[in-house]
Amino acid sequence: MSTRREFISNTGKAMFAGGLVTLAENGDPRMIENKFIHHVYFWLKNADSKEDRAKLLEGLHKLSAVKTIKNFHIGQPADTNRDVIERGYVFSWFCLFENGTDQASYQVDPIHLKFVEDYSHLWSKVIVYDSVDAK
Structure with a gap:
């Protein structure tokens, strides 16, 4: 033993x-290497609506079922306040994929398409940052 x-x-x-x-x-x-990072920020139309916030959070949890997502994180603005920090969004959606092919598959996955169909009426703005390794 x-x-x-x-x-x-x-x-x-x-x-x-x-x-x-x-x-x-x-x-x-x-350091994370050789992965495809997809980071999405959501602003709600009704930013003060607890119901809309709960619905979008529900949708993001459903979205996490897409099989090509290696890891994910649902975030909200941290309690930090400096001039360079954007705090106007409601949720951030961070996904880690093995590669660009898996991320492209995610874009047309029925779960992702259903998420956009069912929840896009809640947001006023979405910003997406996709990134790969710097060479």
Whole structure:
């Protein structure tokens, strides 16, 4: 029977050897590489409506069922206040895809199309930032 320290050490080695942990070129394991990032910001028509806010949040949770989404995050403005910070949006929708092909598939996925059909009447503005690795 191994100790907890030995187990953790051996598990880490196995993950690294198995390719489950990939280090960035600069050796920084925090850097996300070779992924497609899709970040969407939503402004509501009725910004003060708790009902509209709840409906859009419900829709974003439904949208997370798209199979090509590797990871996602639903956010709202943080309680920070500096001149460079945009706080007018209601929700941000961050998705991580393996590649551009998976993101393109997401755009025509029936779940995504249904989301736009069912919830687009709630928003007044949407801004999308798509990004890939800087070369």
